[in-house]
Amino acid sequence: MPSDFTKAVIHVIKSIPKGKVLTYGLIAKLAGNPRGARQVSWILHSMTEKYELPWHRVINLKGKISIKSVEGRDYQKMLLEKEGVNFSTKDKIDLNQFLWKPKSSIN
DNA sequence: TAAATGACAAGTG
């Protein structure tokens, strides 16, 4: 059974607008658990196939794709570029430009 | 119940 935190994370991810990205830590914070960045990762692993989440809009704080498999990184990069998210050198995203900052978030 | 796991984050050198 998914915990409240899990459901909150799913809700946050589903609300990410196209062309924007969110970091694991920020998602966790918006979901009510500032320390739950790592939990976001397993949620993607287990829920991505069941719910149609925009998992590709989730990246790490460095602005890079955290997936380990080369195929996965390549696939996510492709999806993001198709949505208008440009990668600078070294497969990094300019967070100052593409990081989604919902106004409703209360820090 | 304890130990291991992980698509992370922040600190250090």
Place this chain on the structure above:
DNA sequence: CCACTTGCCATTT
């Protein structure tokens, strides 16, 4: 900027 270490915590075994 890059590599390594430590802290975190829900889920799994």
